Amino acid sequence: MKAPAAPADPVGATPFSVQIRAASHDQHTEAENSGFMSDLLGGRLGREAYARYTEQLWFVYRALEESAHTLAGDPVAGPFVRPELFRVAEIERDLAHLRGAGWRGSVGALPATLAYTARIEECARTWPAGYVAHHYTRYLGDLSGGQIIRDAAERAWGFARKGDGVRFYVFEDVANPAAFKREYRALLDAVAADGLEKARIVEECNRAFAFNGAVFRELGAEFGPAA
Ligand code: HEM
DSSP states (O other): OOOOOOOOOTTSOSOHHHHHHHHTHHHHHHHHTSHHHHHHHTTOSOHHHHHHHHHHHHHHHHHHHHHHHHHTTOTTTGGGOOGGGOOHHHHHHHHHHHHOTTGGGTOOOOHHHHHHHHHHHHHHHHOHHHHHHHHIIIIIHHHTTHHHHHHHHHHHHOOOTTSTTSGGGOOTTOSOHHHHHHHHHHHHHTOSOOHHHHHHHHHHHHHHHHHHHHHHHHHHHHHSTTO
């Protein structure tokens, strides 16, 4: 559902937000059409599959947000650290609703999730620009397609509109998501990185999409209609 890829830009005149979006276009289409996502959007999965997916998100956002505190003062990653995006508290409310108060006792990361979070943590520790790639891949996606997923989840499993179970997708503190995304893209365009570093960020974004794809594949193996 993303706009078509922009043409190649050998002289670097294209804004970085356009470059990163164009470079991840094909992987985005793949993610949208992955078996697990299609089954989820098509209402073909049980509530347990959704709960297991939400669990994986908990691990991913803990990695993103625990690092966010230390990166807040970083010249490259710092401007992207925006508390109104933080999701961990919302995911925890969703998991309490999905699994009950004792959810922490049974939560478990899939192997693909462990690899994904390890890479986020590594970027946060050693390469803040790489962290930006992971930040973009998740939060800008959540502000966009996340709303489609919320809608499907509400319909499939009867959650109250924007209520417990789907709070992860509800950004209470982002009053105008379209304006927020415009500001976010302006931050990307102003990122303090040269052309080579920007190419590395784009590559890391592709890696971030690949990690998400791997998580979907493992979830699909566990929960797809064929599983
Ligand atoms: C069924 C699943 C998905 C649907 C329906 C979906 C849908 C969308 C839509 C409608 C947009 C807005 C495009 C625009 O503003 O023109 C978007 C943007 C985006 N999505 Fe997804 N998406 C899905 C899955 C994912 C996944 C799994 C990721 C990565 C983890 C992702 C990452 C992104 C990103 C980073 C953007 C922002 C692109 C930009 O404007 O720079 N999406 N998505």
